[in-house]
Amino acid sequence: MGGYRMVALVKQVPDTSTKAGVNPDGTVDRARAKRMLNPFDKFGLQKAIEVKNAHGGEIIAITMGPPPAIEILVEALEYGADRCYLLTDRRLAASDTLATAYALHKAVQYVGPADIVFTGLQTTDGDTAQTGPQIAERLNLPQVTYCERLEIKDGKAKARRVVEGGHQWLEAPLPILITVANSASKLEHKRFANVHKVKELLRNKEEMSKRIFTIDLDVIGAESGRTGLVGSPTVVGKTWKLGEIGGSCHMLSGDSPTHNVEHLMLKLKEDNRGVEELIQ
Amino acid sequence: MSDKPGVLVIVDQLQGDLRPIALELLGAARDLAGKLGVGVQALVMGHKLGDMPQRLVWNGADEVIVVDQPELAEYTTLTYRKASISVIDSMPKPPHIVLCGATTIGRDLAPRIAAHYETGLTADCTELDIGEYEHKGKADPTKVGTYQNCLYAIRPSFGESLKARIIGPWKNPQMATARAGVMIPCGEDTTRTGKITPFTVKFDKEDFITKVIETVRDMSSTVDLTKAKVIVSGGFGLGGPDGFEVVRDLASVFKNSAVGASRKTVDSGWIPYAHQVGQTGKTVRPLIYIALGISGAIQHRVGMSQSGTIIAVNKDEKAPIFQFAHYGIVGDLYEVAPILKEQFRKSFAEASVGAK
Ligand SMILES: Cc1cc2nc3c(=O)[nH]c(=O)nc-3n(C[C@H](O)[C@H](O)[C@H](O)COP(=O)(O)OP(=O)(O)OC[C@H]3O[C@@H](n4cnc5c(N)ncnc54)[C@H](O)[C@@H]3O)c2cc1C
Numbered sequence: 001m002g003g004y005r006m007v008a009l010v011k012q013v014p015d016t017s018t019k020a021g022v023n024p025d026g027t028v029d030r031a032r033a034k035r036m037l038n039p040f041d042k043f044g045l046q047k048a049i050e051v052k053n054a055h056g057g058e059i060i061a062i063t064m065g066p067p068p069a070i071e072i073l074v075e076a077l078e079y080g081a082d083r084c085y086l087l088t089d090r091r092l093a094a095s096d097t098l099a100t101a102y103a104l105h106k107a108v109q110y111v112g113p114a115d116i117v118f119t120g121l122q123t124t125d126g127d128t129a130q131t132g133p134q135i136a137e138r139l140n141l142p143q144v145t146y147c148e149r150l151e152i153k154d155g156k157a158k159a160r161r162v163v164e165g166g167h168q169w170l171e172a173p174l175p176i177l178i179t180v181a182n183s184a185s186k187l188e189h190k191r192f193a194n195v196h197k198v199k200e201l202l203r204n205k206e207e208m209s210k211r212i213f214t215i216d217l218d219v220i221g222a223e224s225g226r227t228g229l230v231g232s233p234t235v236v237g238k239t240w241k242l243g244e245i246g247g248s249c250h251m252l253s254g255d256s257p258t259h260n261v262e263h264l265m266l267k268l269k270e271d272n273r274g275v276e277e278l279i280q
Numbered sequence: 281m282s283d284k285p286g287v288l289v290i291v292d293q294l295q296g297d298l299r300p301i302a303l304e305l306l307g308a309a310r311d312l313a314g315k316l317g318v319g320v321q322a323l324v325m326g327h328k329l330g331d332m333p334q335r336l337v338w339n340g341a342d343e344v345i346v347v348d349q350p351e352l353a354e355y356t357t358l359t360y361r362k363a364s365i366s367v368i369d370s371m372p373k374p375p376h377i378v379l380c381g382a383t384t385i386g387r388d389l390a391p392r393i394a395a396h397y398e399t400g401l402t403a404d405c406t407e408l409d410i411g412e413y414e415h416k417g418k419a420d421p422t423k424v425g426t427y428q429n430c431l432y433a434i435r436p437s438f439g440e441s442l443k444a445r446i447i448g449p450w451k452n453p454q455m456a457t458a459r460a461g462v463m464i465p466c467g468e469d470t471t472r473t474g475k476i477t478p479f480t481v482k483f484d485k486e487d488f489i490t491k492v493i494e495t496v497r498d499m500s501s502t503v504d505l506t507k508a509k510v511i512v513s514g515g516f517g518l519g520g521p522d523g524f525e526v527v528r529d530l531a532s533v534f535k536n537s538a539v540g541a542s543r544k545t546v547d548s549g550w551i552p553y554a555h556q557v558g559q560t561g562k563t564v565r566p567l568i569y570i571a572l573g574i575s576g577a578i579q580h581r582v583g584m585s586q587s588g589t590i591i592a593v594n595k596d597e598k599a600p601i602f603q604f605a606h607y608g609i610v611g612d613l614y615e616v617a618p619i620l621k622e623q624f625r626k627s628f629a630e631a632s633v634g635a636k
Pocket residue numbers: 016017124125438439440514515516517518541542543544545556557558559560561562572573574575576577578579580583593594595596599611612613614
């Protein structure tokens with residue numbers, strides 16, 4: 001088969017933009033919270049789709065999570081993934097990024113050698129941006145993190161990554177792991193034809209079972225001692241609420257904007273806020 | 281210096297430009313090393329590093345390990361990975377703690393090193409400390425016990441209003457990346473002395489498979505949010521991308537100012553990610569922070585609440601930002617911002633030249 005074999009790693013995260021499942025103190029009740037595809041992972045999927053559109057090939061989406069995470073694999077099919085794997089196993093519970101990367105690298109090896117592994121830059125719940133590079137280390141691959149643009153040519157990746165105060169163009173041979181920044185490109189909508197196809201798949205269990213596979217640690221040949229709580233070198237020792245800062249805000253809420261601003265200037269002077277030094 | 285495992289800082293430098301985060305990390309490392317009674321080491325990699333090693337000593341390092349080779353002129357993952365691992369492997373015992381910046385370099389490199397050593401790494405810390413930890417959980421008996429001198433890696437968690445203390449005392453090095461602009465440098469002291477140790481790395485062919493074709497850094501137009509003294513930020517209340525003109529316009533009144541943004545404006549594509557302030561953007565601590573049309577969600581707040589003076593403009597008097605701003609103006613930002621611009625000039629610039 002021509003083209004490139006690509007893996008896109010996607011994760012299901014709590015959707016904290018809705019009120020459901022978000023406790024008054026800001027903590028998330030994961031059982032009640034709505035769930036969604038990690039927004040950053042859409043950029044990874046999209047890059048895979050761009051490469052496929054240009055060169056052909058195959059996109060395999062993998063997620064590790066509890067059984068409901070299958071929802072985002074259906075979504076990945078709607079975006080244009082060809083096949084999906086749900087890695088689910090009780091022994092994965094409480095994995096930190098090192099243990100997650102261990103399990104996911106095994107899953108990537110299990111689905112067969114990939115030319116490009118895409119991840120999102122970070123997740124909105126774990127929020128570490130570590131999982132991608134940790135997988136690359138275990139797969140012994142070069143990597144491009146914070147990737148904004150990508151061109152694949154003659155088995156090589158030319159990629160633009162964000163650096164402080166600018167960007168950088170890199171060239172590296174495939175296979176490679178790429179974490180995609182959310183500045184990569186505007187997200188495109190799902191193609192109607194794909195959504196329609198998936199709708200039909202959802203009615204046909206047998207066909208669906210050829211598109212979404214469920215796997216566990218034994219299937220991918222992962223050692224259970226290196227996953228979950230046992231395989232995680234870090235634990236959450238303690239959490240606490242961010243205290244209210246309780247600042248006493250000086251409110252200026254008169255009718256006239258000019259009056260409010262003039263009042264503010266007086267207060268800034270009175271309180272010796274050092275503004276003089278900062279004006280051009 | 282004692283040969284007890286110390287605190288190692290991996291220095292962030294881009295093309296010979298020593299990043300402020302490196303000095304911030306040295307400040308944090310001094311504090312941690314003081315509590316542990318050990319030394320601070322800095323590892324700097326690059327080419328033609330000039331006086332950088334000396335400056336690292338002045339800024340708090342007891343020993344600077346210098347890998348100055350042409351192969352390291354530009355950062356690439358695999359060459360810097362190899363150099364870091366070679367240096368750590370050469371130590372009689374792994375460092376107690378390794379710190380990196382939560383920058384595009386540190387976040388690229390640190391996870392590779394942590395995965396290589398199969399050790400814990402906590403991302404984007406906003407506080408670091410040392411303390412005791414007792415693990416009681418029955419789920420994993422191998423972890424149970426009381427541990428001294430643990431690295432407390434503290435970070436906001438889950439986009440929630442929680443802070444989490446992450447612990448990993450079972451294996452050294454205990455690793456963390458820290459956000460730019462949060463830790464406090466100890467300040468340059470040219471009388472401070474330390475050891476400078478050159479180190480040579482032997483590379484393999486495979487370390488060079490990634491090539492840097494071009495690096496474009498435009499420092500004039502960059503958003504160095506962490507260095508700006510004044511930040512004017514725009515939120516969803518701007519109503520559209522053009523609203524940032526008003527934000528830029530107000531920022532232009534100040535010396536050394538930058539434009540910031542809330543995540544909702546970034547996600548809407550109104551302004552590039554580099555401008556984002558908050559939990560998943562930059563943590564900033566300017567002297568003045570002006571928020572225009574920003575509601576003040578917790579994830580935004582954790583990125584800017586340390587600012588010297590916070591001025592918020594919002595048309596909703598109940599907006600959460602008014603709970604922690606120092607000064608709040610209730611009103612339409614499109615009316616207020618131009619008046620702010622005019623009045624800042626009038627009240628402060630002219631007054632200082634005696635026009636009053
Ligand atoms: C995991 C996670 C990470 C996140 N990270 C970040 C982060 O790093 N940074 C960040 O900012 N957010 C972050 N968020 C998002 C955050 O929760 C908020 O959704 C976001 O900060 C809201 O942006 P906003 O204040 O611009 O928009 P809104 O909440 O929509 O607020 C707009 C405000 O503008 C006011 N307004 C409207 N019109 C006008 C007008 N004409 N004049 C004056 N005021 C007006 C309104 O009263 C309102 O208060 C994160 C969320 C999650 C879940």
